[in-house]
Amino acid sequence: MFRRMILGVVAIAAVMGAAGTAAAQVSVNIGINVPAPPHLVVVPASPVMYAPAVEANYFFYGGQYYVFTNGGWYVAPRHNGPWVVVAPEFIPRPILAVPVRYYHAPPPEWRHWRREGPPQWAPAWGRRGDQGRDHREAVRDERREDRHEGREERGGHDDRGRGGHRGG
Numbered sequence: 001m002f003r004r005m006i007l008g009v010v011a012i013a014a015v016m017g018a019a020g021t022a023a024a025q026v027s028v029n030i031g032i033n034v035p036a037p038p039h040l041v042v043v044p045a046s047p048v049m050y051a052p053a054v055e056a057n058y059f060f061y062g063g064q065y066y067v068f069t070n071g072g073w074y075v076a077p078r079h080n081g082p083w084v085v086v087a088p089e090f091i092p093r094p095i096l097a098v099p100v101r102y103y104h105a106p107p108p109e110w111r112h113w114r115r116e117g118p119p120q121w122a123p124a125w126g127r128r129g130d131q132g133r134d135h136r137e138a139v140r141d142e143r144r145e146d147r148h149e150g151r152e153e154r155g156g157h158d159d160r161g162r163g164g165h166r167g168g
Contacts, residue, residue: 027082030067030074032056037079043102048094050102057103061095071107088121096121 032054040049040060049060057068067074067083073091074083100106101115113120 027084028074030069030081030083032058032067032069032083034058034080043098046094046098048098050098050104052104055104057105059095059098059102061092066091066095068103069105 038051051058059066065076073086097118
């Protein structure tokens with residue numbers, strides 16, 4: 001699980017430009033060509049927007065573009081890419097909660113699901129199946145863990161900035 005989280009964080013870092021040239025190495029062609037920013041419409045009662053004129057499951061949330069195709073999620077910083085694969089647990093919860101009716105090309109196995117409700121994500125899509133983790137939340141958790149481990153290596157506590165004086 002830790003390994004998947006690291007891979008997801010690396011993919012997101014590449015998308016956000018933090019990896020510079022690595023973005024070109026991990027981007028994929030998902031067969032969606034959107035030459036100009038598409039018209040986006042708000043999904044009712046949601047912070048997510050979708051593109052009704054795009055022939056794909058194409059969403060916008062938190063300054064990122066998301067596409068669900070061939071059973072996987074892709075994210076990009078711009079409307080036309082570069083697209084990178086995102087591990088299921090890093091898809092923001094609001095995206096996973098978008099009702100089936102807003103998916104332009106839902107997979108065939110979704111045809112019997114309620115169109116007014118969100119897709120019935122498999123357990124791999126989060127701790128309870130319906131809860132993905134926002135990639136920013138995962139990065140914050142990882143940084144917190146790193147800081148905590150650093151304090152333990154220094155003796156379990158950190159007196160910096162607390163007015164204490166260490167020495168003899």
